[in-house]
Amino acid sequence: MSDTKSEAAEASQVVISKQGDTMKLSPYTLFSSDNPGSMITSVHLKGDNYNEWSLEMLNALCAKKKSGFVDGSLPQPEEGDVNLESWLSVNSMIVGWIRTSIEPRVRSTVTFITNAHKLWENLKQRFAVGNKVKVHQLMEQLASCRQNGEPVIDYFGKLSIKWEEMQTYRPSPPCTCTAARIYEKEREDERVHQFIMGLDDSRFGNVVSSIIEADELPDIGKVYAKVIREEARLDSAKTREHTQDVVGFATRRDTNTDDQSARRDSREGSVSQGGRADFSSGRARDRVCSHCGKTGHDKNTCWQLIGYPEWMTERGGGRGGRGSNRGGGRGFNSGRGRGITSNIAHATTPHVSTVADLTPEQLKAITQIIQDKQSGSSEKLSGPFYEDYDWSR
Structure with missing residues (x-):
């Protein structure tokens, strides 16, 4: 009996802790600053951004070691379990965080569910229905994305946003065997091809040829660095040519001015020698x-x-x-x-x-x-x- 009381006391100490205390966090840990109305993510669920919202919410819950409440890995304890009260307290907090992150217009259509895992699955079922259509749209955008004269960093940024969004709809399989590494390499090569296909051929044609002719495609980071170096070299050459053109133009203008002055002086001298006064001078x-x-x-x-x-x-x-x-x-x-x-x-x-x-x-x-x-x-x-x-x- 005394052991049961000591375990319950320990559990209650773990549930609520003051900020700044050095302790090992557990799924049942709550701080005094936590409340159901807090925003633990900056992304609101609007209905058409479920994948972005779910990733941000899961990341915030993982940071708090509470992702098991929404993915079902930490179910509700049985009656009489010493952790039941702690679980119910943390579950209610997570339900409040989820509902707070939903826009009011969408929240009014969501049924109030007291279980965090069931609420999470309900939202997934309702708002993650257009994945196939979205994947098709993203693949079409990736295929048509081109540099069109803009800086490489801007072009690569647009592709990165689409790649990340595609990752939310087509996540990598949860496998740690050799096949997982092969699958990741294929996805990396696909991104490299998409990146170099959209580059301006007039400027980066030679770089693209050297990348394709390599025995093994480098990763996207090395390819991006190589293209950036080539862009810097081309910009430097263009700046040098522009400076030479400006200097040449200034030299020609000074020469023309000197020639005009010489011709004017010559005319004035001729007029003086001929006995005529040039009153225009x-x-x-x-x-x-x-x-x-x-x-x-x-x-x-x-x-x-x-x-x-x-x-x-x-x-x-x-x-x-x-x-x-x-x-x-x-x-x-x-x-x-x-x-x-x-x-x-x-x-x-x-x-x-x-x-x-x-x-x-x-x-x-x-x-x-x-x-x-x-x-x-x-x-x-x-x-x-x-x-x-x-x-x-």
Whole structure:
């Protein structure tokens, strides 16, 4: 009688324990923080996710050493057994955990069953009916899954999710003999083939060929590592090519800019040598002639000193002017009329774009020919502009 009391006392001490106590856990151990409304898993049973929910729930119960209450390996003790009270207490706790993990909408359709094992089997019977259809859908998704240019880690992640889900519907047989290892190797090879079949052939064709040609397929971990290394090598080569293209483009742009600057400077030099002021250039616009005081040219290219081009008399025409030659240089006419022509030439120069680029020597030669041709004639300037001009200024 005393032995029975001591066993009951020991059992009661095992059932409820304070957290932090160092003791050997048993299926009947409960902590002070345990209550039927606790969530021991983050996954809720929604109806169509039974396999995911059942795996998470079993894992949590195994961590607490209470999986025997739902799989039937720890049945209810007989009447008079010292562990009966402890078993009933833990069983009620597990029933509360199961019902708490079911969504309220689904829970309202579940019959209240006080036995944890019977409740577990009832849920399995109700919500695990579509396994064959789900397996077919998963196999179809695995067969059509392709990388399509995305990173290898993302592509492999999608496959891993489907493999894990398939494992819940088609678990490995509970066998520990040699046949179990053979079966596991076949499943591993099947995953390797599914993985390399979906890789982009343009990038990983060589790697896939080397894997297939091997005498024995490596496991999925080694295959994944090999593909990741190849991806890193290809990305590095692509980055290096892009950097070279950018440097080449910058070099070509700088070269083109230098060529344009050289051509612009050459044009400005030609204009200065030909006696024309390029007013579209800021450099020419800032120049001031020390002889006539006008902008756009300097003393070396002043028409009053080196002479006027032929187009000046052709456009002006008419008689010669009066007065003296202020510049004292060579020109088409003497007197004040040439000064008027000079003013007109400098005023219209920005709009003249058809005059050929001539050297000072060529301009001098042309001026001499025109002077010889016009010698003795003073009626070279005519037209409304010259007739109306105030010659007394």
